[in-house]
């Protein structure tokens with residue numbers, strides 16, 4: 011590590027976040043991201059990394075995508091954040107564009123937050139207003155953000171720290187893929203909404219069992235609860251379809267998108283709301299106020315993002331990358347069958363499972379040392395999140411696989427000892 | 435479900451947008467190429483044959499459309515060209531193998547074909563569909579992906595034809611995206627495509643400016659220059675037959691082929707007989723005043739009158755106030771001096787034929803040479819002669835890489851009535867500032883890796899017969915977790931079952947891309963319907 015970087019890391023500890031900065035050093039990832047372009051990140055010491063983390067899809071279209079940069083630059087000639095109280099050109103245009111590609115024909119309105127968490131909060135508040143009920147059901151180890159309500163739907167690891175866990179019994183959590191537990195939670199008809207990540211990201215992308223999500227949607231209908239789809243990580247073509255829930259035939263009542271919608275250039279969170287649960291927008295439009303929510307510069311970028319991800323070339327390329335990565339990863343899996351146990355996959359939403367409680371952490375470290383940046387799943391560190399970009403080119407895909415094979419081999423040796431070498 | 439996006443900030447005219455447009459299409463093509471290269475010869479041939487058949491079936495349809503859209507040419511002739519560039523063209527190369535490795539035991543070498551990758555093909559407005567057919571089939575024969583950029587004048591018919599052939603290719607098992615078309619080509623956009631590092635080779639047929647621009651793009655290019663074929667009729671020729679060839683050739687598709695005859699050169703002793711025979715074959719010989727009217731009509735300040743391209747001889751005559759018999763197929767314009775001073779010595783993409791009588795054979799040959807010096811170097815020339823010495827003298831004199839003998843030049847140079855390779859892109863070689871001097875064929879879209887063993891006899895050259903050459907076929911579709919059968923067609927293949935990818939094609943997983951996509955849609959649709967029904 012260069013002296014300059016060393017010094018910088020100290021400053022980061024002094025002024026930004028000492029705990030987190032140190033944790034990364036302890037995990038063997040001394041990354042300080044400097045330049046970035048396409049799917050490449052450059053450490054401040056100049057080392058190149060292929061980004062397979064993409065901040066959960068924020069950089070779906072690559073870092074500083076030239077078209078998005080161009081549109082943002084163009085937008086600054088006319089717009090700024092805008093005034094959040096008034097009808098606004100860009101905010102309305104984006105809402106229209108979202109309605110046009112929404113997973114349900116009744117989905118009409120978009121309420122804006124400045125990020126995913128806030129958009130989730132808006133979704134939950136919308137559901138409570140619409141149903142006049144308080145209870146929210148989520149999945150154990152779901153992750154919907156760290157804002158006031160969203161944090162309560164998630165793992166206590168994040169809420170308890172700040173004395174913010176649910177104490178009123180208003181936030182119920184049930185195991186993923188367990189329909190009985192879901193029905194038990196809904197039976198009382200006192201639930202406002204079920205919030206579902208279509209494929210839980212921070213939990214390591216366990217795949218919904220066949221028929222699970224449609225059945226949850228049916229249970230919601232039976233017990234008068236709304237279905238909120240959190241499409242923050244699964245939306246925007248990552249599954250080969252505009253929104254992941256569409257792949258399972260779900261028409262949610264409310265949907266949240268964030269991260270990638272802002273093209274990695276302008277933070278934005280959007281809550282799409284169906285007419286039948288849009289009560290507060292009619293009755294009290296001032297009900298949720300957010301100065302930064304739906305900033306118009308972000309809206310202009312977001313419209314371009316929507317247009318870009320729906321190009322036919324993108325859809326085709328996504329499928330090709332998915333097939334190609336799968337074939338390559340299966341070869342690697344065959345090489346390390348005692349360590350690399352499985353691939354969870356739906357399109358470009360992928361999780362790699364390892365045979366160790368914390369297995370994904372050394373894999374992450376060795377990938378990092380070998381020029382690939384992919385992150386472990388916070389709520390299931392056996393699983394590495396593997397999230398190739400929508401436009402990752404063929405040559406880079408090959409490069410990723412080559413490096414992943416090396417990295418996984420090294421991680422395996424570190425955990426299991428080089429002696430018990432692979433069986434071919 | 436394509437949304438109508440209302441962009442408040444329009445960047446469509448920026449370089450960023452153009453570059454990204456090029457990038458997306460070319461990368462999709464690269465992916466397709468990378469999969470195509472896993473295909474064996476049988477799989478490849480099935481695709482070529484299927485696409486050729488579809489092109490053939492649509493020959494008349496697109497011929498009519500092309501004439502309608504461009505105003506150039508003759509439907510019946512275009513139909514013939516479209517047919518010749520489909521099934522007949524595929525048949526011509528049916529026995530050539532651009533796919534399998536070749537073992538040469540005598541020289542202890544193995545040659546492995548390596549497709550170019552992504553071919554960027556510019557197609558002209560004069561032979562739009564024939565060129566589209568021709569380039570697509572060459573790309574498929576060699577397992578390349580191809581992106582076509584049609585001339586704006588023939589955009590609609592070409593875009594439609596490419597879509598038709600692309601569909602046929604995918605249905606026959608070709609990788610999705612291996613045939614694409616730039617739907618709204620503009621010069622700055624095409625320049626982005628040409629300059630992209632994702633383009634492997636540019637196959638440029640079209641105007642000189644476009645061809646030169648292809649060569650300056652920094653990418654490998656096969657561009658061809660314009661034609662301006664001199665046709666020498668020697669007194670030793672079978673004159674009536676020569677005249678018939680010339681009229682058939684010059685009137686073919688109203689002379690829009692770049693291989694068509696430009697100026698007939700002959701000698702005084704053949705002059706009268708030739709004129710007589712030309713008339714009999716359907717030509718009208720203009721007098722001096724009529725030639726002047728033609729000159730003024732055909733050549734404007736800035737060049738050739740585009741309104742005249744590919745029009746009927748009678749239409750042109752009428753425009754010029756020349757009274758001709760109604761069945762006239764060619765207007766012959768005699769002139770006295772070959773050279774820059776005489777615009778009639780240049781290329782005329784319409785059935786107007788220059789006609790010049792030289793004093794003697796030496797002069798005739800040097801006039802023919804001079805015609806190609808003006809324009810058309812390296813392209814085409816024809817000679818009608820009984821004496822092989824004359825043929826040899828002529829062929830050595832003119833700077834052309836194909837000399838058609840006793841056959842119609844238009845068709846002959848394009849390989850239609852000679853044994854030249856059938857082609858709608860004619861290599862003009864070094865004379866014509868091009869990299870290739872023969873008729874372009876699939877062989878130009880593939881290079882070969884040569885595996886060369888130590889020539890010392892002591893070093894063993896092994897038997898390659900049983901060696902796996904990696905024809906793995908299409909990629910198996912990745913599973914989509916949570917969908918029936920993991921989103922896959924048949925048995926869910928998971929860890930342990932798959933292990934190493936099987937070699938040898940069909941084993942590797944069933945559905946092709948389009949079928950898989952279709953299946954995905956059907957499943958999603960089915961689920962949605964079930965749900966709706968359940969409410």
Ligand SMILES: Cc1ncc(COP(=O)(O)O)c(C=O)c1O
Nearest residue numbers: 125126127153154155242243268
């Ligand atoms: C599925 C999901 N929902 C919501 C969020 C919260 O988004 P934000 O961090 O923008 O508040 C995240 C962030 O990781 C997420 O992964």
